[in-house]
Amino acid sequence: MQLDHVFGALSDPTRRAIVMRLCDGEASVGELAKPFEMALPSLMKHIRILESSGLVASEKTGRVRTCSLQTEALATVEVWLAAQREIWEQRLDRLEMYVEKLKKEEKANVRKRRSK
Amino acid sequence: MQLDHVFGALSDPTRRAIVMRLCDGEASVGELAKPFEMALPSLMKHIRILESSGLVASEKTGRVRTCSLQTEALATVEVWLAAQREIWEQRLDRLEMYVEKLKKEEKANVRKRRSK
């Protein structure tokens, strides 16, 4: 599973809607297609993309294909984002500490200057 | 800030690399360009895309443009993902409870059958 494909898959509103729909449980291709004013083959493409991204799995029994969500992929993306934000926030913290240090030094300087 | 654009922006490896680089602090366009074997205008396009997605901000002073990360956008995506996963997991929980219920009933049935 690659971030590229997962982010790519989620960048389309139709596909995000499908993911949201699948959060409520499995669905057949036809069921997924209903809310959209879109030809079946077009929707199938989206499903394929979701599948190749690892976000969705599907299985065909008889003539109906049932799709379901694969949460591991969602989790992977969450982890990546959280990691980035963490690094960033650590940096902000350091910066903040540095600023605090500067402020204290400045206060000290002010006191010094006053006492001169 | 729209999910479409943020996910779209993050679906490209070059742009994710830029985001990761900016986690370590601000950088000029030139600095950002260095690690990539890519013409400047191409890289600039990526920066524009990151900017229009709200992930990155930039300001030009003199002749250098300095770019920085806007964490709110990252946070927004995280929230969306977490929400989806939560719904999904709640559903799994309900399903699990249902399965447990079924198991208990089955056990009860077995006991009944034995006592017959």
Add this chain to the structure above:
DNA sequence: GCTATAGTTAGCTTTATGGCTAACCAATCA
């Protein structure tokens, strides 16, 4: 003021994306 540096604009190419229709296959169901 000339030159080098840092971006920017314009315009081109190639490939990918998102949509369509029409025709097709394979299970159900009457």
Add this chain to the structure above:
DNA sequence: TGATTGGTTAGCCATAAAGCTAACTATAGC
């Protein structure tokens, strides 16, 4: 077995994406 339903394949089109080069603008440094 013939019609209907559910999905699939193939192939087309328009637009967007990702890259390039070449030429341009505007600051900084000498």
